[in-house]
Amino acid sequence: MKYKTSGVCSRSIDFDVVDNKVTNVHFEGGCSGNTQGVAALIEGMDIDEAIKRMSGIKCGFRPTSCPDQLANALTQYKEQA
Template sequence: MNTYKTRGVCSREIRFEIEDNKIKTVQFIGGCSGNTQGVSRLIEGMDVDEAIRRIDGIDCGGRGTSCPDQLAKALKEYKAAN
């Protein structure tokens, strides 16, 4: 299980698992429950690069980031380390 501490959003942390470059599970800790569950379910099973392409740069309320964008950052960090 990988853990990413979020910045600038309501969720505090993202936990995720990657297997064969596919996103196996995603769990947001904190944040808007319905939205983060929706993002998680849509992303699970997706190729890491495709997920990054789709969610990178999404903004929430002018914050310059969002929970999906933070997940993209977490996935990029994971790819750089592996």
């Protein structure tokens, strides 16, 4: 799935979900080290656990963050499935 982000430096997030596990996460733009770290940490994680861990994280004074946007994307994926 490709998700267009909002309110963060990254422009979009691509990911797959296989057997309820998050895989192949790739952020377009954003802070490269941070987004690669987030992607590596949730690789193979249960989608519900990933949403629980990342939802609500803020970036500085912004009301959202790249991890929060990924949680939003995963939530949207679940709602469409």
